[in-house]
Amino acid sequence: MGQESSAPARAPSHEQLTKELARKFAEKCFTPxxxxxxxxxxxxxxxxxxxxxYLKEDTITRFLEIPDIIGVSPVLFHLxxxxxxxxxxxxxxxxxxAEQMVMVITIMTKxxxxxxxxxAADRRKLLFRSMAIYDRKQSGLSEDQGHSEAKGLVGEEGREADEDSDSDDLALEAFDYLDYGKFFKQQDSPPLHGALVPADNLRKLIMLLLLVAPLDAQESLSLYSxxxxxxxxxxxxxxAECVLAAFLDVxxxxxxxxxRFNTVIPxxxxxxxxxxxxxxEHFLFSKHLDFHKHIDGTKNVPLPIEVAQPLLQEKASIMTLDVLSQLSFFIPGTSLFRRLRLLYSGDDDGFSMGSFETKVFNWRAPTILLVRGTRLSDDTSHKSTASESAFLSALPPKRFQSGSGDESESLTFGLYVSQPWKHTNRECFGGQDTLLFQLEPIHDIFRASTINKDYVSYTKLSASTSHAGISFGCPPSHNAQTYRRSSTIALGTISLVLDRSFEFGCFTHDYTSRGGAFQxxxxxxxDFQERFEIESLEVWGCGGDEEVKYQAEHWAWEAREAEARRRINLGTGDIEADRALLEMAGLIGQNRSGGSMM
Structure with a gap:
């Protein structure tokens, strides 16, 4: 007697298997x-x-409260x-x-x-297929181009031809999970070769994703109208346009x-x-369930009015709600939404390293620096100011063209660093989770190297330094004497430099050389280089009440110290009396020096 196979003798219909998979998903992925x-x-x-x-497009749109004005409803319904x-x-x-909506909810919520x-790679492929179009006329491909692309001969856009990317591994695994794998070893999924997501459709979807990025479970999207x-x-x-620019040149x-889709997103x-x-997950919360009703059903507690809590506690010129959502595309939202504190703003605190140090250095949690400026002209007939000329003369000769875009275009760069800020001597600070990034006019990320650790340098002008300022991805200025000209800033291959007066900046992307602190x-x-005049500079602290309390206590201590110094009446001519006052205030003595004050 042979053993009976656990698999059925013949393949089930599509409808039968869909019902069975939906039942399994519901049992394993949802609570009762x-x-x-x-x-x-x-x-x-x-x-x-x-x-x-069944559910129609306008039904889903109304239920999820998708704003009509961004025109994303047909795109979302197609997906x-x-x-x-x-x-x-x-x-x-x-x-x-019902079964199809179980599939939708299970996959869209992961x-x-x-x-x-x-x-994630398999879900990403599924989402691309679900957004793509296959009309050759719409895709802009001739028959010859389509044939060449199928052979992987159209540069980056044809790379998927070499990756067996038409296979749908997620679907095949679902068949295996149901013990029907032997019947569905090959999937007749729509081909990826020649498929594309229309730019306008992705733009609208990105607008929606920016809107829903901070959404909590059961929170209404209409709260952010x-x-x-x-x-x-x-x-x-x-x-959305800046994010879209990472995917294509429109x-x-x-x-x-x-x-491109599979490269940019991860x-x-x-x-x-x-x-x-x-x-x-809104589909998993019924409004008919009233948990505020008493067991005897005799009395209801009024439901609280739903009010959206501010996503940002302070207003600033660079950090907006949209920029905050854009940051959440590569920094976990749990560290961002309702968690950021404005530590320093050049607009309010002054564009100086002294103000920066006072406001930022004692924050004991991750920080995000944002800098926005206007691209400087490459036109040699452009008349530069004295400060601009001084900054440009400190840079190596420009070897690369500017990034794509018009002159005088707005540029926004940033840095995420988890370590507290400090003065750099021989070594930079920052860890392997440090991120250098660009937000405008194109969204781009430059991750930290695991070998070169010249992540962040904060250097004030002194006898031992050749240049002062803040730099990311550059060797400390103390090591600049190894550079061929001590008067020239040693730029890293992927680097951002801000001068000490916070007037000008320079971002370098030497793609050919490699080997820098950032990938x-x-x-x-x-290869490209952006030289720009700084308009705004901000530093935001990521953290909760504990970090805010620590920062407030330190600022209060500094205020008391400053007041103590102000109240001490020196210059009486009695040096010993003045020294006694300073010792009582704790400003000298105990291994402290009075310095030039004496």
Whole structure:
């Protein structure tokens, strides 16, 4: 007698397998209360046709409170109706019945990871397929180009041809999970070769992702309606444009291909789709469940009015809500939303290293520095100011062209560092989690090297230093004597330099040389240098109440010390009496020196 196989003798229908997978997802990925809530929500929203219950585009849009003004509803519905066809993507678009919506919620919230081992790369491929179009005329490819691309001969855009990227590993794993793998060893998924996501569609989706980035579970998106009106809407569009620029040059390509999509997201914005989790979890919370009702049902406690807590405690010129959301694409939102404190602002505190040091140095948690400026002209006939000429003369001769864009374009760079700021002597500070980045006019990330550790340098002018200022990715100025000209700043291959007066900055991207403290861009494989005049400079502290309390206590101590110094009446002519006063104040003595005051 042979053993019976656990697998069925013949392949199930697509409908049968979809129902079984949806049941498994519901059991393993949802709690009983979430299943009950989902059924209640779906029943209250569904339309009926020939005994079929399903959700329409406008129904989903209204339920999720997607703003009409950004025009993303058709894009989102196209995405959802293709994800809903999982694991049979060739059957897309799917009619969004209950089983299909279970697929959508499980995948969009990444709950599938509780039963399927495949990771972010496979979900990324699924999302790309669900957004892509396959019309050759729309894609802008001729027949010859399409044939060449299928052979992987069209540069970066054809790389997927060499990666067996048409296979859908996530779907294949789902079949294996249900013990139907032997029937579905090959998937007839839509091909990736020649497929693209239209630029305008991705732009609209990025606007939505910027909006939903700070969303908490059960929090209504309508609470942030002020972000899609007036000047705020213009800011949202502008920020989305900077993020979109990382994916393509809109003047040269009508859309984004998978190779680019699959390169940019993990390197520059790994948390881009994080906001989908809270958004689609709305389907798991029924408004008919009233946990404020007493057991005897005789009395209800009034529900509190829902009010959005401020995402930023202070206002500033660079850090806006949209920039905050953009940062959350590569820095976990748990460190950002409602957690940032403005430590230093050049607009308010003055553009000086002294003010910077006073405000920033005692923060014992990670910080984010943001600097915005205007690109300096490369025109030799441009008449420079004395300070501009002095800064440019301290830089090595310019070997690279400026980044893409017009002259006088606005540029925004930044740094995330987890270590407290300090003066640098022989060594820089910062760890391997330090991030150098650009936000405007293109979103780009430069991650820390594990070998070269010249991450952050803060140097004040002294006899032992040749240059003062703040630099990222450059050797400390104490080591500048090894450079061929001591009067010239030694720039790192991937580096950002701010002069000591915070008037000018220089960002260098020497892609060819490599070997710096920061890795080159995965988005731009070219050499360029940006020289700019600084307009705004801010430092934000990441932390909670404990860090704020420590900082406040230190500032209070410094204020008391300053007041003690001010009250001491020196110059009486009695040196011994003055010394006694200083010792009583704790300013000299106990290994302290009175210095020039005596």
């Amino acid at each position: 209360l979430e299943i009950f809530s989902f059924k209640d929500v779906f029943k209250s929203l569904a339309d009926h046709e020939q005994h079929v219950q 959802v109706s293709h994800v809903g066809a999982f694991p049979f993507l060739q059957d897309a678009p799917a009619v969004l019945g 709950r599938y990871e509780r039963v399927l081992a495949k990771g 002020d972000r899609v009106s007036g000047a705020a809407l213009d800011s949202l569009r502008s920020t 003047e040269r390509s009508p859309g984004i291909r998978f190779a 390197s520059s914005m790994p948390f881009l789709f994080k906001g989908f989790t809270a958004l689609f 080159p861009s995965a988005v731009r494989e070219l």
